[in-house]
Amino acid sequence: MTDAHDKHERRSSTAVVVLCMVIVLPVAYVLSYGPASWLVQHSYMSIRAFMFIYWPIAWSCNQSEALGAAIDWYELLWVDGPTRGLL
Numbered sequence: 001m002t003d004a005h006d007k008h009e010r011r012s013s014t015a016v017v018v019l020c021m022v023i024v025l026p027v028a029y030v031l032s033y034g035p036a037s038w039l040v041q042h043s044y045m046s047i048r049a050f051m052f053i054y055w056p057i058a059w060s061c062n063q064s065e066a067l068g069a070a071i072d073w074y075e076l077l078w079v080d081g082p083t084r085g086l087l
Helices: 002-031 033-041 047-063 065-076
Strands: none
Touching (some): 033 047
């Protein structure tokens, strides 16, 4: 009985790690776009670093008008004007 319980606990903790990697980290990455834009606007982060880190978001915004509008809206919560990754 203990072995079955231990296996179940290991499976549960593995599921949590996988959930974090598949859902939480990508969401955190996208949500960090606005604060990173603010950091660039206030010279705490270089434009070059920003463009390197967030090129997938900029590329995605150029592929989808709806996604671009959503990212622009979110970015406007942090900076004066939308950049589409081209600060």
